[in-house]
Amino acid sequence: MLTIGVLASGRGSNFQSIIDSIDSGFLKAKIAVLITDNPDAYAIERAKKHNIESLVLKPKDFTDKNAYYSCIAEELKMRGVELVILAGFMRVVGKALIDQYRNKIMNIHPALLPSFPGLHGQKQAVDYGVKISGCTVHFVDEGMDTGAIIIQAAVPVYHDDTEDTLSERILKQEHKIFPYAIRLYSEGRISVEGRKVIIKGGREDSLLINPP
Ligand code: GRF
Numbered sequence: 001m002l003t004i005g006v007l008a009s010g011r012g013s014n015f016q017s018i019i020d021s022i023d024s025g026f027l028k029a030k031i032a033v034l035i036t037d038n039p040d041a042y043a044i045e046r047a048k049k050h051n052i053e054s055l056v057l058k059p060k061d062f063t064d065k066n067a068y069y070s071c072i073a074e075e076l077k078m079r080g081v082e083l084v085i086l087a088g089f090m091r092v093v094g095k096a097l098i099d100q101y102r103n104k105i106m107n108i109h110p111a112l113l114p115s116f117p118g119l120h121g122q123k124q125a126v127d128y129g130v131k132i133s134g135c136t137v138h139f140v141d142e143g144m145d146t147g148a149i150i151i152q153a154a155v156p157v158y159h160d161d162t163e164d165t166l167s168e169r170i171l172k173q174e175h176k177i178f179p180y181a182i183r184l185y186s187e188g189r190i191s192v193e194g195r196k197v198i199i200k201g202g203r204e205d206s207l208l209i210n211p212p
Contacts (some may be wrong), residue, residue, distance in 0.1 A: 002029040002186040005081035007072070007089040008036055012043025013171065014087035014108055014178050019050050021179035029186050032079040035072055037091060053079075059091075069094030073101070083185055086140060087178070093140055103148075103192050105140040106185070108178050110170045112136060112152055117145035122170060123163040133157050133166065135174045137181040139192065150190065150197045151177045 008015050015034065021027040034047040034054040047054040055075060062068040073096055076084060086093070086107040098105065111121030113136040116128070125133040134154040141147040153173035157166060184190050189200040 002082055002182075003032050003080045004029050004083045004085055004182065005032055005076045005079065006034045006043075006085045006087050008034060008041060008043040008087045009038045009090040010041055010043065010088050012041065012046050012087060014174055015043050015085075016046050017175035018085065018087065018179050018182065019046065019052075021183070027179050027183045027186065029083075029182060032081050033075065035075065037089070043087070065094045066096050069096035069098075073097045076101070083182065085178075085182065092144055095142060098140060098142060103139050106137055106150065106178075106181060107140050107145070107147070108174050109136045109138065109145050110167065110174065112154065113138060113145055113149060120163070122167040125157055126161050126163055126166055131157055133170065135170050135177060137177055139197070148192050148195050148197050150184075150199075151181045153177045 006015050006018065018027065019031065022029055022031065031052050034043055034052055036043055036054065036056055037058055039056045044054045057068070057072060059065070059068045062071065077100065082104065084101050084105040086105065093105065109117070109121055111125055112132070112134045116124035122133070132154050134152055136152045137150045138145070139147040139150065153176065155169045155173060184199055191198045191200070
C-alpha cells in the first residue's frame with residue numbers, strides 16, 4: 001500500500017478530502033504523517049481526529065532553508081513515505097526535499113496552470129476576466145507552480161464572481177482531483193516524460209470537466 005506524507009499550512013480541507021477518500025476505500029493508501037509549518041493550522045486537529053501523527057516544524061528554528069527541508073525529507077524517509085502531498089503548504093519547497101523526492105511530490109493549485117501561479121490564483125482569474133478557470137494537480141519542481149501537470153479540472157467563471165465564490169467552486173473540484181491523482185499514482189498509472197505526464201490506460205483522465 002502507498003505510504004504518503006502530507007505537508008499543510010492551514011485549514012487542511014484538501015488533507016481532509018484525502019483522509020475521506022482513504023476511509024471510503026476510494027484510495028488505497030496510508031497517511032504516515034502530517035507536517036506543518038504552522039502550529040495553529042486546523043489541519044493538526046484533523047490529523048488528531050484520525051489518529052495521524054503530526055509534526056510542527058518551523059523554518060525559524062532552522063539555520064537555513066536547506067537545513068529545514070533536509071529535516072523534512074529525513075522525517076518523511078524515516079516513516080517510509082513514498083509520495084509527498086502538498087495540501088495548502090504555503091511555501092516554495094526547497095531543493096533538499098525535491099532532490100529526495102523527484103517526481104514524488106504533488107501540489108494542488110487553484111487555477112489552470114500555467115495561468116495564475118503563486119498566491120491568490122482565484123483572485124487573479126477573477127481580476128483578469130477569464131471565463132474558465134479551475135485547479136491543477138502537478139508535480140513539484142524548483143519553480144513556483146511550474147512542475148509537470150498531472151490533472152486539471154475546469155469550472156466556469158461568471159461575471160459577478162468574487163474571489164470567494166470562485167474559490168468555493170474550485171475547491172469542490174480540488175477535493176475530487178487531488179485524491180484521484182493520488183489514486184492514479186498508487187495504481188502505478190502515472191509516468192513523467194519531460195514536461196508531460198502520461199496516464200496509462202486513459203488519456204481522458206487528465207482533464208476532468210465534471211470530475212466523478
Ligand atoms: C487550496 O485552495 C489549494 O489549492 C491551495 O491552498 C488552498 C489550501 O486549502 N494550494 P486547504 O488548506 O486544503 O483547505
